[in-house]
Amino acid sequence: MLLEAEGLSVTYGRTRAVASVDLAVGEGEIVTVLGANGAGKTSLLRALQGAVKPSRGRIVLGGRDVTAQSSAARVRGGMVLVPEGRQIFVSMSVHENLLMGAYLRRDGSADADIAAIYERFPNLARRRDMKASVLSGGEQQMLAIGRALVARPRLVMLDEPSLGLSPLFVEQLFSLLRDLNRDGIAILLVEQNTTMALELASRGYVFELGEVVLEGSSDRLLGDEALVAAYLGGAAPLPPPNHPGP
Numbered sequence: 274m275l276l277e278a279e280g281l282s283v284t285y286g287r288t289r290a291v292a293s294v295d296l297a298v299g300e301g302e303i304v305t306v307l308g309a310n311g312a313g314k315t316s317l318l319r320a321l322q323g324a325v326k327p328s329r330g331r332i333v334l335g336g337r338d339v340t341a342q343s344s345a346a347r348v349r350g351g352m353v354l355v356p357e358g359r360q361i362f363v364s365m366s367v368h369e370n371l372l373m374g375a376y377l378r379r380d381g382s383a384d385a386d387i388a389a390i391y392e393r394f395p396n397l398a399r400r401r402d403m404k405a406s407v408l409s410g411g412e413q414q415m416l417a418i419g420r421a422l423v424a425r426p427r428l429v430m431l432d433e434p435s436l437g438l439s440p441l442f443v444e445q446l447f448s449l450l451r452d453l454n455r456d457g458i459a460i461l462l463v464e465q466n467t468t469m470a471l472e473l474a475s476r477g478y479v480f481e482l483g484e485v486v487l488e489g490s491s492d493r494l495l496g497d498e499a500l501v502a503a504y505l506g507g508a509a510p511l512p513p514p515n516h517p518g519p
């Protein structure tokens with residue numbers, strides 16, 4: 274396995290945001306983490322990235338225990354996070370944002386990788402000297418992903434990347450994730466867009482109150498009625514056709 278979390282727990286004061294979670298992502302695999310708001314998905318990713326110290330458990334990346342390592346060391350180990358809300362540097366140019374992605378690389382130089390990002394994202398190439406604040410939401414998401422790719426990851430973790438994007442951009446985003454995966458990059462995707470996430474991923478974990486309540490192949494989860502009822506909007510039955518209304 275490329276990434277393994279074993280018995281991982283995250284607590285904030287008395288709140289147990291992540292409770293004894295076991296999770297794994299294989300080399301080149303796409304795995305999705307689903308769950309309602311507040312289920313602990315962001316806390317899980319932040320613990321994996323090293324932004325939050327887990328209260329219990331361990332994280333193994335490429336066979337090495339990284340639980341005590343800094344975020345920077347984990348980036349060098351091949352794991353990057355595209356955080357919720359993108360968190361690009363809005364007062365910096367597109368190009369400067371991409372250069373920040375190279376900052377943590379051991380060699381420090383990323384000209385060829387940034388050129389490859391511009392090839393992949395022509396919209397960013399056209400706007401390379403503009404401030405990131407003028408980009409559309411979709412372009413900002415592409416920039417956040419582009420910046421992560423400059424670090425040459427083996428695993429990209431994304432926290433609700435489709436949030437606030439138009440349906441067309443969401444389609445583009447998912448097709449980009451598919452392309453990245455074809456290039457050999459493993460993906461750990463936190464999404465509210467349950468159906469699209471399961472159609473992209475090979476496996477999924479469903480979180481509730483910090484615990485994994487369901488896990489399995491995407492096909493199994495897509496066919497699981499309990500999951501459909503709880504997470505795919507199938508829980509509320511439609512009123513009968515002759516319903517008098519309010």
Ligand SMILES: Nc1ncnc2c1ncn2[C@@H]1O[C@H](COP(=O)(O)OP(=O)(O)OP(=O)(O)O)[C@@H](O)[C@H]1O
Nearest residue numbers: 285288289290308309310311312313314315316317
């Ligand atoms: N920094 C923090 N301090 C205290 N409690 C926190 C903190 N961050 C998250 N929590 C709490 O931990 C729980 C899990 O939150 P988390 O953001 O990880 O869930 P989530 O599944 O990512 O939700 P969302 O989809 O709304 O982002 C929630 O009860 C939340 O209020």
